[in-house]
Amino acid sequence: MATHTPDELVKKKCLPCEGGVEPCTLDESQDQLAQLDGWRLTNDGKRIxxxxxxxxxxxxxxxxxxxxxxxxxxxxxxxxxxxxxRNVSVELWTHAIGGLSENDFILAAKIDRLPIELQ
Incomplete structure (x- = not known):
């Protein structure tokens, strides 16, 4: 998976995933997360x-x-x-593959653009 900026990610649309593809590697996930503010890996690197x-x-x-x-x-x-x-969290992963796909990073970037009333 290529690393994309948040601006590039929000222009993409999630693709249907019914399985049969490999999840992102830990290195791929970490590289993409470096582009997204505040997101972190959870569940042994299988979720953000x-x-x-x-x-x-x-x-x-x-x-x-x-x-x-x-x-x-x-x-x-x-x-x-x-x-x-008052404590809200969003957790993403691609259920069909039991790990992360580009879809998760696309949606994370889109969620980051949403208005939110912080304390």
Whole structure:
């Protein structure tokens, strides 16, 4: 997988993945993550995650609704976490391959462009 800037990633669309492709290597994932602010590897390098502290519960829910719209448009769906009513997290991986694909980095870059009310 080639490394792309966030501007390049947001211009791409997630491609359907039904398996049969290899997940990104740890090196590929780390190289791409260097281009994305605040995202980190989790789950032994098989997922990426970013955390925010939002203004209040409704700000978190509004952010999740915007994430859902972007995810649905690209057909690639993250795990959304809300804890302690203001701590929101988004976790991405390509379920069909049990690891990371370019789709995860595309969606991460798009989520980074969404408005969010931080504390």
């Amino acid at each position: 995650r970013k955390d925010w502290r939002v203004k209040n519960f409704l700000a978190g829910m509004a952010f999740f609704n915007r994430c859902a719209e972007v995810a649905e448009a690209d057909g690639h769906h993250p795990d959304l976490h809300l804890e302690g009513y």
